[in-house]
Structure formats: C-alpha cells, structure tokens
Amino acid sequence: MKSCELILALDLESRTEAVALLSNIGTDLKWIKIGLQMFTSHGPDWVKQVADMGYQIFLDLKLHDIPNTVAKAVQSLSHLPIGMLTLHSSGGAEMLAAANKVRLELKPDLLLLGVTVLTSMNKAQLNRIGVSASPKDQVYNLAGAVAESGVPGIVCSAKELETLGPDFGAQLKFVTPGIRPAGASADDQKRIVTPAQAATLGSNFIVVGRPIYKAASPAEAVQSIRKDLQ
Numbered sequence: 001m002k003s004c005e006l007i008l009a010l011d012l013e014s015r016t017e018a019v020a021l022l023s024n025i026g027t028d029l030k031w032i033k034i035g036l037q038m039f040t041s042h043g044p045d046w047v048k049q050v051a052d053m054g055y056q057i058f059l060d061l062k063l064h065d066i067p068n069t070v071a072k073a074v075q076s077l078s079h080l081p082i083g084m085l086t087l088h089s090s091g092g093a094e095m096l097a098a099a100n101k102v103r104l105e106l107k108p109d110l111l112l113l114g115v116t117v118l119t120s121m122n123k124a125q126l127n128r129i130g131v132s133a134s135p136k137d138q139v140y141n142l143a144g145a146v147a148e149s150g151v152p153g154i155v156c157s158a159k160e161l162e163t164l165g166p167d168f169g170a171q172l173k174f175v176t177p178g179i180r181p182a183g184a185s186a187d188d189q190k191r192i193v194t195p196a197q198a199a200t201l202g203s204n205f206i207v208v209g210r211p212i213y214k215a216a217s218p219a220e221a222v223q224s225i226r227k228d229l230q
C-alpha cells in the first residue's frame with residue numbers, strides 16, 4: 001500500500017483558537033488546510049503565519065471563474081508559501097489549462113488540485129443542478145479533464161478511487177476529504193469513508209477537520225487517525 005498523509009482542515013473562526021489548537025496537537029502533523037473560512041477572515045498573513053510555524057499549507061480556495069481570472073488568481077497566490085491549491089474542475093478544460101500554465105511558469109512544485117464533485121453532494125443533489133451522471137461517473141469525467149490539462153491532482157471521495165486508480169493513479173495525486181473515523185458523526189458530508197479505508201483505496205492524502213478539531217483531545221484524534229493510516 002502506498003503512503004497516505006493526513007491533512008488537518010483548520011476551519012476555525014479565530015487565529016488565537018487555531019494557534020492554541022496547533023500548539024497542542026503535537027509534532028506529527030505536516031499539512032494544514034486553510035480554506036475559505038479562515039482565508040476570507042485573515043487573508044495571506046495567516047497563511048504566512050502558519051507556514052512560519054513549520055507547516056506545509058494546502059490553500060483550499062476552490063477557484064472557479066473564467067480562464068483569465070483564475071490564471072491571474074493563481075499568479076497572485078504563487079507568491080504565498082503554499083504547497084497545494086484547489087480549483088473547481090467543472091470550470092472546464094480551458095480554465096484548468098490556463099491555471100496549470102501559470103503553475104508551470106511560476107511555481108512548478110505546487111500541487112494544483114481539481115475539485116471534482118464535493119463530498120457533501122449525492123446523486124439527488126447532482127441531478128438537481130442538471131448533472132444526470134452519478135457522482136462516481138461525474139468524478140471520472142472530471143478526472144479525465146484534469147488529467148488532460150496537466151493539473152497534477154484531484155479532490156474526490158475515496159469511494160471513487162477504485163475506478164479512478166487504474167486509469168489515473170500514475171498521473172494524478174488523490175486528495176480525499178469526507179473522512180470519518182468509525183462511529184463519528186457524518187455532519188454535512190455524504191460520501192464518507194474511514195481513514196483506513198481511504199488509505200487502502202489509494203488516497204495520497206486525507207483531509208480531516210471536525211473529527212479532529214472538535215474532539216475532546218485533538219492530539220489523540222490525530223494519533224489515532226495516523227495509526228489507522230499505517
């Protein structure tokens with residue numbers, strides 16, 4: 001089995017709360033995901049602060065706009081100390097290619113990731129927005145567009161990896177949110193798997209938020225998830 005790394009989704013309100021959590025969590029964690037909640041409140045300075053604490057940063061902004069606008073946003077963000085960045089692959093082939101061109105020119109090591117179908121969506125919700133494919137088929141379609149564009153990874157549920165692995169595993173990194181340890185609350189997530197299942201199915205990285213930062217002991221939650229991944 002290939003190695004699978006844990007990313008903590010730091011979806012908190014205040015910097016003080018987030019710094020306190022990070023100082024209690026131990027030294028085993030390498031990756032922190034900063035998403036829309038903290039980036040919209042605290043901006044690029046917060047990204048630099050967390051990077052200065054020694055973490056690798058996954059900036060999850062899920063960019064989705066016309067190709068020129070997304071390319072310019074990737075250009076602006078390339079000055080930040082980030083290792084991963086997301087864009088919505090439903091923005092289309094041209095948008096993905098424009099973003100990837102900027103990555104290759106300015107920050108070739110950046111793991112740019114095409115978000116496929118959100119793990120909070122199921123078939124009924126996809127149908128409601130006019131997509132008749134199942135989540136699994138739609139993720140497969142979008143993974144194909146991402147692979148063609150040269151963008152090096154995707155975000156999907158680990159549930160979809162059985163079909164994606166054989167066709168795209170050599171080319172794409174798989175980052176999978178929607179992770180819940182056995183018995184944990186699903187919250188708003190629909191397509192969930194356990195950390196151990198995600199690792200077995202071939203995730204390169206799992207993203208976990210609430211099961212860690214809402215745990216009575218976040219440090220113990222991290223230890224237990226990392227044990228599951230081995």
Ligand code: C5P
Pocket residue numbers: 009011035060115116117118119120155156177178179187189207208209210211
């Ligand atoms: O708290 P929880 O573990 O559900 O957090 C999952 C994180 O992964 C959130 O920050 C969410 O924005 C992100 N995410 C997701 N589904 C995707 C892409 C990102 O849940 N398809």
